[in-house]
Amino acid sequence: SAVISQKPSRDICQRGTSLTIQCQVDSQVTMMFWYRQQPGQSLTLIATANQGSEATYESGFVIDKFPISRPNLTFSTLTVSNMSPEDSSIYLCSVTNGRGTEAFFGQGTRLTVV
C-alpha cells in the first residue's frame, strides 16, 4: 500500500493569487495523477504527473493554469494559478503502480477562492 500526505488540507485564497499543493508518498510509485472535484460533482482528471518531464494534461486543462512538477518518484506539486472563485474545489493526488493494481488517493486539498 501507499500512504499519501497532501498539503495543505484546506486553504482560503484571494482571487488572482496562486496556491501550490504538495503530494508526498511514503514509497516510490510509478504513476501520479492530479484530480479536481468540484462541489457536488465527481472527480475529473487534470493531468498525469511525469517524473522529470512535462505533465500530460487532459482536455480542458492547460499547463499555464495548472503547472505540475514531479522531481522524483515520491513527490509532486500542483499549482493553481491566477485563481478565480470557479477554482474552488477539492484537489486530490492519486498514485498507482500500473494497470491491474489499486490506486491510492490523498485526502485532498479543499480550496476556497474568495
Next chain:
Amino acid sequence: DAKTTQPTSMDCAEGRAANLPCNHSTISGNEYVYWYRQIHSQGPQYIIHGLKNNETNEMASLIITEDRKSSTLILPHATLRDTAVYYCIVDAGGYFGNEKLTFGTGTRLTIIP
C-alpha cells in the same frame, strides 16, 4: 475509455447484502473493472477489481458476467459506515503507463438503520 452506467442512488438495510450494479457494454478485452468508494469529505478508497473472473476480498465481492458487459459489487453485510458514493470504473487500457482512472457519477449508497 469504456463508459459505465450506474444507478444514481440506492438504499440498503443495515446487515443486509448491498448489490450495486454496473453496466459496461463497450468494455474491451484487456480492460479491468475497478470499484472505488468515496465517503463524504474523504479521498476515494479502493475496493476491488477484476478482469474476467469473479473476485472476493475482505471488503466485497465482484461478480462479472461471462460476456463482461456488466458487473455487480456485493457488500455482504452492509453497515452504516458503508454509506458512500460507489464508482465503477473501466480502465483506459492500452500500453503500460496509461493507467488513469476516469470517474463517472457513481451510485450514492445509503445504509438504512
